[in-house]
Amino acid sequence: MDRKLVDVAKLADVSPATVSRVLNNSSLVTKKTAERVLQAIEELNYHPNAAAKHLRSQRTRTIGVIIQDINIAYFAEIIKGIQNTAYALNYKVIVCDSDNKPEKEQDYLGLLKNRTVDALILVSSTLRDELLTELADNGHKIGLIGRSIDHDSIPCCLTDNVKFSTDVIRHFLDQGHRHIAYINGYPEIVDSYERLEGYMKALKERRIPFFPELIECGDFSEEGGYSATKRLLRKNIPFTAVYAANDEMALGVLKACREMGISIPEQLAIVGVDNNRITEYVTPSLSTVNQPKFQLGALLTEKIIAQLGDEPDKGPRIITVESELIVRESSSYVHSSR
Amino acid sequence: MDRKLVDVAKLADVSPATVSRVLNNSSLVTKKTAERVLQAIEELNYHPNAAAKHLRSQRTRTIGVIIQDINIAYFAEIIKGIQNTAYALNYKVIVCDSDNKPEKEQDYLGLLKNRTVDALILVSSTLRDELLTELADNGHKIGLIGRSIDHDSIPCCLTDNVKFSTDVIRHFLDQGHRHIAYINGYPEIVDSYERLEGYMKALKERRIPFFPELIECGDFSEEGGYSATKRLLRKNIPFTAVYAANDEMALGVLKACREMGISIPEQLAIVGVDNNRITEYVTPSLSTVNQPKFQLGALLTEKIIAQLGDEPDKGPRIITVESELIVRESSSYVHSSR
DNA sequence: GTGAAAGCGCTAACAA
DNA sequence: TTGTTAGCGCTTTCAC
Numbered sequence: 103m104d105r106k107l108v109d110v111a112k113l114a115d116v117s118p119a120t121v122s123r124v125l126n127n128s129s130l131v132t133k134k135t136a137e138r139v140l141q142a143i144e145e146l147n148y149h150p151n152a153a154a155k156h157l158r159s160q161r162t163r164t165i166g167v168i169i170q171d172i173n174i175a176y177f178a179e180i181i182k183g184i185q186n187t188a189y190a191l192n193y194k195v196i197v198c199d200s201d202n203k204p205e206k207e208q209d210y211l212g213l214l215k216n217r218t219v220d221a222l223i224l225v226s227s228t229l230r231d232e233l234l235t236e237l238a239d240n241g242h243k244i245g246l247i248g249r250s251i252d253h254d255s256i257p258c259c260l261t262d263n264v265k266f267s268t269d270v271i272r273h274f275l276d277q278g279h280r281h282i283a284y285i286n287g288y289p290e291i292v293d294s295y296e297r298l299e300g301y302m303k304a305l306k307e308r309r310i311p312f313f314p315e316l317i318e319c320g321d322f323s324e325e326g327g328y329s330a331t332k333r334l335l336r337k338n339i340p341f342t343a344v345y346a347a348n349d350e351m352a353l354g355v356l357k358a359c360r361e362m363g364i365s366i367p368e369q370l371a372i373v374g375v376d377n378n379r380i381t382e383y384v385t386p387s388l389s390t391v392n393q394p395k396f397q398l399g400a401l402l403t404e405k406i407i408a409q410l411g412d413e414p415d416k417g418p419r420i421i422t423v424e425s426e427l428i429v430r431e432s433s434s435y436v437h438s439s440r
Numbered sequence: 441m442d443r444k445l446v447d448v449a450k451l452a453d454v455s456p457a458t459v460s461r462v463l464n465n466s467s468l469v470t471k472k473t474a475e476r477v478l479q480a481i482e483e484l485n486y487h488p489n490a491a492a493k494h495l496r497s498q499r500t501r502t503i504g505v506i507i508q509d510i511n512i513a514y515f516a517e518i519i520k521g522i523q524n525t526a527y528a529l530n531y532k533v534i535v536c537d538s539d540n541k542p543e544k545e546q547d548y549l550g551l552l553k554n555r556t557v558d559a560l561i562l563v564s565s566t567l568r569d570e571l572l573t574e575l576a577d578n579g580h581k582i583g584l585i586g587r588s589i590d591h592d593s594i595p596c597c598l599t600d601n602v603k604f605s606t607d608v609i610r611h612f613l614d615q616g617h618r619h620i621a622y623i624n625g626y627p628e629i630v631d632s633y634e635r636l637e638g639y640m641k642a643l644k645e646r647r648i649p650f651f652p653e654l655i656e657c658g659d660f661s662e663e664g665g666y667s668a669t670k671r672l673l674r675k676n677i678p679f680t681a682v683y684a685a686n687d688e689m690a691l692g693v694l695k696a697c698r699e700m701g702i703s704i705p706e707q708l709a710i711v712g713v714d715n716n717r718i719t720e721y722v723t724p725s726l727s728t729v730n731q732p733k734f735q736l737g738a739l740l741t742e743k744i745i746a747q748l749g750d751e752p753d754k755g756p757r758i759i760t761v762e763s764e765l766i767v768r769e770s771s772s773y774v775h776s777s778r
Numbered sequence: 779g780t781g782a783a784a785g786c787g788c789t790a791a792c793a794a
Numbered sequence: 795t796t797g798t799t800a801g802c803g804c805t806t807t808c809a810c
Contacts, residue, residue, distance in 0.1 A: 156786095
């Protein structure tokens, strides 16, 4: 059924090589010949076979993306940025949802090894540095989003966790809060550490005492934020504000507070991270830090595709994009008396 | 750098064919030989080249999915169902976000024609029947989600729009509503018609008069629902309930009501469709129809992959999955006096 | 500017 | 049970 390149060649009365040249816009073909070839292609309704092209050219113009859960808006938006850019540059995107399972994430690396993809983008990956380094050293192209690594050939795209976290805490401090709880994400993820670092930094610069009891661990899920809040409350250490390492957990805080009859923001102020759409719809609306998710995906993709081609790699290996605090109802009550 | 099959063959002192047999678990290999080969594979850290495999076998074990916007939870969850099932069956998934642009959707069909994918799943596609029929007739494998078509070789997976829409309207009628508005989605999409059909059906069976002025068109977006509501209100025809063809538009209705000081559900009841997570978080929480999105994706993928293989195709070509009305605050006020 | 021919890495038909 | 060999459909030297 499918026509092949030779069929076109025969019909146009040229060699396969010429057809190939036309297909790849080689400049060395006469306009006249090209036209004949194009017409034959049209006439036969010919479509170049991708697999043959891939095998011969040793590239697939496909990149893989590994994310933890496509149902989480953060990841979906990053994928959108990646896919959009890839489309514009004539690349395809294979999406790999790891379901939060490290073994699946590992498994997907096979796509790189068997050359199904030219490059693999890891979003918020928990894979060990050594593993990633080894991949890169073996000539595999990987890129990181929301995490950085010390390796010359691995481009990274991220926001400045320390910076925006410092901003969040300063915002709390400006409102008179002195006992601020922090709910961490997965401890293995760098973001968690860095956000904590920002928290500490802000306290330090204002000389506010730090209470380790006010740090709790979550898992970036609503349920995690919910139970962390419960644990915090049981400690009987007063606190008037909570910084949650992401919006999902902030929603969990909100839920716990509703149950306990704690009024937001009067009794407790909340700020999350990601600017998940839900934060705008919930009552009270949640303050959060906007992460330019689409941009994170788009910029890294652009960079990684440039590196795959022959274009000289310009620009920094690590791309930092700005994120900004969005103050909504959940942190809009000023405690003048404290 | 990369090792190839012959390298393994040489090291294991067997023929390439044997290595291939081992790789594909052909039963015709001695355990002993197989072990030797496996060891060589290990030793050389060999990974079979995907492109070569694809070219030779004429299959890529890859399916494409075309969706309108991955940022919309409905599509993201369907993709999750597809990807999850594909992973289990050792298939890859290329995601194609059409950004609501028909020309992009068209463009992605190229993946099928150039054999980049073995099959293509179209979600809520607006492509014309004839085009899809032609593709299928030309031996291309496609599958539909959220839409059906009359063609023997195109599997479809969908919910019964008429049925659940009838349920929604009955629910309104049971609460005493007699003037129920309907906000349609894109008129080109079958769902829109079928949901309207269910609306009419329920009215008819209860002999409730139908007012064409209470039908408005939206575009499945929040903004569309918002402006449709405004238009409805300007008509000065009383109505006490709104059925929106999806949750996004229901959110738009809610927004408009907030602005106009209309209280939900006392003055106006709202029901949407999709069970978007946001509907649970918003105040008042929105009644909606749960669509088993993951399942829609998973079932169709299973079916389509079965058809790609040699397994006899059992089960119906058109798979209908159950959706159910979820009553929340936005439609929980009974108008006993009407 | 165009063509001939080799080969990308694998699988499967056929032979042994 | 294992090996030989001919391609899958394309690109790309190298010649002309």
